[in-house]
Amino acid sequence: MASVPDRQTCLELLGRMSLIRRFEEEAGRQYQRAKAGGFLHLAIGEEATIVGTTSVMREDDYLIGTYRTHGHALARGTSADAVMAELFGRETGTSGGRGGSMHIFDADRRFMGGYGIVGGNLPLAAGLALASRYREEDCVTVCMFGDGASNTGNFGETMNLAALWELPVVFLVENNLYGMGTSIERHSAVTDLSRKAEGYGIEGERIDGMDVLEVRDRVSFHLEQVREKGRPSLVEAFTYRYRGHSAADPEVYREKSEVEEWRLKDPIESFIRLCLEKGVLNEEDVEGVRREADQTVEAAVRFADESPEPPLDSLYEELYIVSETMGWYSVDERSPEPHRGELGEDAPEVARNLAESGAAYAEEARERQSREGVRE
Numbered sequence: 001m002a003s004v005p006d007r008q009t010c011l012e013l014l015g016r017m018s019l020i021r022r023f024e025e026e027a028g029r030q031y032q033r034a035k036a037g038g039f040l041h042l043a044i045g046e047e048a049t050i051v052g053t054t055s056v057m058r059e060d061d062y063l064i065g066t067y068r069t070h071g072h073a074l075a076r077g078t079s080a081d082a083v084m085a086e087l088f089g090r091e092t093g094t095s096g097g098r099g100g101s102m103h104i105f106d107a108d109r110r111f112m113g114g115y116g117i118v119g120g121n122l123p124l125a126a127g128l129a130l131a132s133r134y135r136e137e138d139c140v141t142v143c144m145f146g147d148g149a150s151n152t153g154n155f156g157e158t159m160n161l162a163a164l165w166e167l168p169v170v171f172l173v174e175n176n177l178y179g180m181g182t183s184i185e186r187h188s189a190v191t192d193l194s195r196k197a198e199g200y201g202i203e204g205e206r207i208d209g210m211d212v213l214e215v216r217d218r219v220s221f222h223l224e225q226v227r228e229k230g231r232p233s234l235v236e237a238f239t240y241r242y243r244g245h246s247a248a249d250p251e252v253y254r255e256k257s258e259v260e261e262w263r264l265k266d267p268i269e270s271f272i273r274l275c276l277e278k279g280v281l282n283e284e285d286v287e288g289v290r291r292e293a294d295q296t297v298e299a300a301v302r303f304a305d306e307s308p309e310p311p312l313d314s315l316y317e318e319l320y321i322v323s324e325t326m327g328w329y330s331v332d333e334r335s336p337e338p339h340r341g342e343l344g345e346d347a348p349e350v351a352r353n354l355a356e357s358g359a360a361y362a363e364e365a366r367e368r369q370s371r372e373g374v375r376e
């Protein structure tokens, strides 16, 4: 068992995990009140895997995750205000209110997102690592993904290239035993995911993702190995989400008793017990941490609520592709100069043009239909 660190480190670990827990509970509540749109995936129960990992990363290491990453951003130091504002679709959010829950992003803290395509972040992680190698930086990319993602083609392709090109990546599987409503026994032929990349020459290790100190200890070892040897490695952290896959999950695929059993291993409660037992923290410290998390989250909701929505004529700002082709789709002309709409100052005009051409198209379609006698 990993030894208990000093008081300050324990306070920080507990603080980050408590903030994530409170933030997520509140995000769930705000979603029910329709304050946040789109989908909402909560990671309540997975805090030790997240915080244990980020707490041993360097500031210049990259982190890339999935669509369940409010906590990852908070753990990396992104403000609760900006994450909540993103959920609310506000201008002050991490992605200017355009990404929402699944696309939290904070390049300043090298948190490269929030990614909605299952397994889609794996090749991006390889790309980040390749870029750091090119720049001769000795930072490591940590790629966190789910057990379900280990079944995608991207997993095999990325493991192959990462091993072949000796890329500095720690692949960390957040194995919460389910991909949506499908249990790991029903979705993966190999259930020991730490061995799933062996065929590509990547060794792995299984760890207890509910124990923040074990996660710190083992991930720190892997980070150093990867940094030194420049070869990728794989960590499989066993963890559990107490809530459904997303806010709209009736959870018919698991028994309530299973959830209760995992609650006994709650990462925050068990860490508090350990710290009290060892005398590193006292009850007052714990109360203080809880109060601070409450206040931060309450303030974040106020901040998000009071923040403006992005103005309508900024609709096409920050888009990667807006081309000359008007209509219901657009294409990317692969030329080096900036394309129409890529320059921020053009955007309002482009938005207006698109709206006008959309209206003209609809008008034309109506006229054609009435000419041809087709009913709408």
Ligand SMILES: Cc1ncc(C[n+]2csc(CCOP(=O)(O)OP(=O)(O)O)c2C)c(N)n1
Binding pocket: 066, 068, 116, 117, 118, 119, 145, 146, 147, 148, 149, 150, 174, 176, 178, 179, 180, 245
């Ligand atoms: C390529 C792709 N296929 C399917 C989906 C739909 N989908 C969203 S989440 C999910 C389950 C993924 O499970 P896992 O990787 O274990 O992550 P977890 O949700 O448990 O964190 C699926 C199939 C998707 N978003 N992308």
Ligand SMILES: [Mg+2]
Binding pocket: 146, 147, 148, 174, 175, 176, 177, 178, 179, 180
């Ligand atoms: Mg999963």
